Amino acid sequence: xxxxxxxxxxxxxxxxxxxxxxxxxxxxxxxxxxxxxxxxxxxxxxxxxxxxxxxxxxxxxxxxxxxxxxxxxxxxxxxxxxxxxxxxxxxxxxxxxxxxxxxxxxxxxxxxxxxxxxxxxxxxxxxxxxxxxxxxxxxxxxxxxxxxxxxxxxxxxxxxxxxxxxxxxxxxxxxxxxxxxxxxxxxxxxxxxxxxxxxxxxxxxxxxxxxxxxxxxxxxxxxxxxxxxxxxxxxxxxxxxxxxxxxxxxxxxxxxxxxxxxxxxxxxxxxxxxxxxxxxxxxxxxxxxxxxxxxxxxxxxxxxxxxxxxxxxxxxxxxxxxxxxxxxxxxxxxxxxxxxxxxxxxxxxxxxxxxxxxxxxxxxxxxxxxxxxxxxxxxxxxxxxxxxxxxxxxxxxxxxxxxxxxxxxxxxxxxxxxx
Numbered sequence: 250x251x252x253x254x255x256x257x258x259x260x261x262x263x264x265x266x267x268x269x270x271x272x273x274x275x276x277x278x279x280x281x282x283x284x285x286x287x288x289x290x291x292x293x294x295x296x297x298x299x300x301x302x303x304x305x306x307x308x309x310x311x312x313x314x315x316x317x318x319x320x321x322x323x324x325x326x327x328x329x330x331x332x333x334x335x336x337x338x339x340x341x342x343x344x345x346x347x348x349x350x351x352x353x354x355x356x357x358x359x360x361x362x363x364x365x366x367x368x369x370x371x372x373x374x375x376x377x378x379x380x381x382x383x384x385x386x387x388x389x390x391x392x393x394x395x396x397x398x399x400x401x402x403x404x405x406x407x408x409x410x411x412x413x414x415x416x417x418x419x420x421x422x423x424x425x426x427x428x429x430x431x432x433x434x435x436x437x438x439x440x441x442x443x444x445x446x447x448x449x450x451x452x453x454x455x456x457x458x459x460x461x462x463x464x465x466x467x468x469x470x471x472x473x474x475x476x477x478x479x480x481x482x483x484x485x486x487x488x489x490x491x492x493x494x495x496x497x498x499x500x501x502x503x504x505x506x507x508x509x510x511x512x513x514x515x516x517x518x519x520x521x522x523x524x525x526x527x528x529x530x531x532x533x534x535x536x537x538x539x540x541x542x543x544x545x546x547x548x549x550x551x552x553x554x555x556x557x558x559x560x561x562x563x564x565x566x567x568x569x570x571x572x573x574x575x576x577x578x579x580x581x582x583x584x585x586x587x588x589x590x591x592x593x594x595x596x597x598x599x600x601x602x603x604x605x606x607x608x609x610x611x612x613x614x615x616x617x618x619x620x621x622x623x624x625x626x627x628x629x630x631x632x633x634x635x636x637x638x639x640x641x642x643x644x645x646x647x648x649x650x651x652x653x654x655x656x657x658x659x660x661x662x663x664x665x666x667x668x
Contacts, residue, residue, distance in 0.1 A: 251318075251361045251436075252385030254428035257392025258329060258354055259486065261421045263290075265508045266396055267332060267347065269490040270414045275335060275343050283491060287612035289344035290487060293351040294601040301359055301601070302457050305594025308360065309587070315438050318360040322429050324353035330422040333415035359597035361432070363589040365581045367439045375526035375534070378578040382570060383520035386512045388428060393512065395420050397505045404502075439589060457595055467648030468583045468592070470639055475576050476599040478539055478636030480607030481546075482572065484629045485565055487608045492549075496622045497558055507562055514566020522571040531579045532645050538571040539637045546630035550623050583648045607632060 261267070268286055276282030308314045328350035335343035369377035396417045403413030461469040493499040493507055526534035545568055549561035577596070584592035607629070614625035 251429055251432040252381040253388030254425050255354060255357060256385035256389035257421050257424050258325060260389030260508060260512065261392050261396050261417060262329060262350065264486050265393060265490050265505055266414060266417055268487060269494055269504060270410055271343055272491055273494065274337055274410050275340060277337065284612040284616050285340065285344065287487065287608040289348045290351060291605040291609040293348040294355065294604040296352050297355040298598050298601040301356065301594040301597045304356065305359065305363065305591045308363065309591050312438050314360060314363055315436065318357055319433055321353045321357035321360060325350050325357060326422045326426045328353060329425065330419055333418040336411050355597065355601060359593050362577055363593040364436060364439060365577065366584060366589045371582050372527060374581045375531065375575065375578040376524050378581065379519045379522060379574045382574040383516040386516035386519065386570065390509060390512045392421050392424050393505055393508055397502065400502060400505065461595065465651045467643050467645065467651065470643045471579055471583065472595055472599040474636045474639040474643065475596065476603045477632050477639060478542065478572060479600050479603035481542060481629050481632035482569060483604040483607035484611045485569065488611055492622050492626065510559065510562050511566035511569065514563050515570030518567040519570030519574040522574065526575055526578060531575065531582065532640060532643060535572065535575045535579065536637060536640055538568050538575060539633050539640065541568040542572065542633040543630055546626060546633065550627045583652050585652050
């Protein structure tokens with residue numbers, strides 16, 4: 250249900266409505282609008298990168314997973330609602346509320362992922378992650394369907410985007426808040442770790458990175474692989490609506506329908522691929538989906554007709570659901586027992602690093618090439634190639650042995666019951 254809840258935020262705010270609204274209306278279509286948008290999002294991802302390892306270690310040590318999830322959710326809901334106040338020319342305010350909402354969303358995404366090892370056996374991690382991720386896309390489609398209804402009704406009445414986008418932001422925030430309630434009511438706090446108290450922010454990050462190099466080299470390779478291919482995915486999530494608008498000439502309703510298609514493909518891919526992942530192995534499954542991403546980039550760059558572009562969008566949906574779910578499941582399998590939030594925080598670090606590099610590099614390339622979105626998207630394919638190359642060096646069996654050797658000792662009974 251939490252995957253269902255937070256997917257509406259990414260689908261409506263980051264992928265479809267607000268990003269295109271900011272570039273086209275708030276920034277009035279200026280050439281620097283895309284760069285400003287990506288710079289604000291990259292700054293928010295950088296903050297999450299720095300904060301999350303310490304927050305994850307603290308949640309493990311102090312049984313604070315539920316508290317971290319609740320606070321980050323409340324922050325994202327309130328900041329999303331505040332986006333309703335952003336109109337034409339409100340550039341600074343729009344970027345600040347967008348950055349804050351995204352920081353809170355990313356922290357919540359990492360916090361909820363840390364519950365996964367306690368909800369699934371290692372041999373079922375792929376399918377359980379896939380269930381949640383696929384159900385999440387239905388949440389995104391519900392939020393997008395409500396947004397499409399608001400937009401269609403408003404435009405039929407002669408209203409402009411600045412008149413109805415605020416309503417869409419309010420509906421998205423409300424849907425997030427309501428859909429997240431089951432997680433807070435029934436999701437149990439994992440057992441606390443072995444008292445590994447967190448240290449200062451940067452020191453915690455340095456210590457965690459050194460530990461992965463020394464004791465968990467294959468987990469470290471997985472993080473580097475995830476950082477590469479997630480950079481490409483971040484471009485698709487953040488800038489697909491901008492690409493469709495600027496290159497293919499899509500309007501707001503066409504863009505929403507496009508994202509509907511992507512979400513349907515992603516839901517099908519995440520649900521079905523989870524079973525395949527558990528059957529053929531995590532490494533092989535992720536390699537297949539990265540090859541699919543490379544094919545999608547080539548198809549989208551060459552698309553000059555709507556049929557070809559829609560085909561690329563359908564393939565992007567299938568690859569998005571499979572690759573994101575597969576990466577989360579692999580982290581869940583390789584994370585040592587008793588330290589889920591700490592290791593999922595490193596996963597978050599890799600994902601947010603990708604979210605900084607991917608969209609920002611795309612924005613810079615569009616700016617430098619004076620609006621050549623196709624060239625920027627073609628360069629995005631290099632991220633998937635790099636991820637595939639790093640995946641080839643990952644020894645999964647060795648990673649499992651390192652996981653078992655690095656498990657935290659069980660906490661004292663009194664501490665567990667107190668948690």
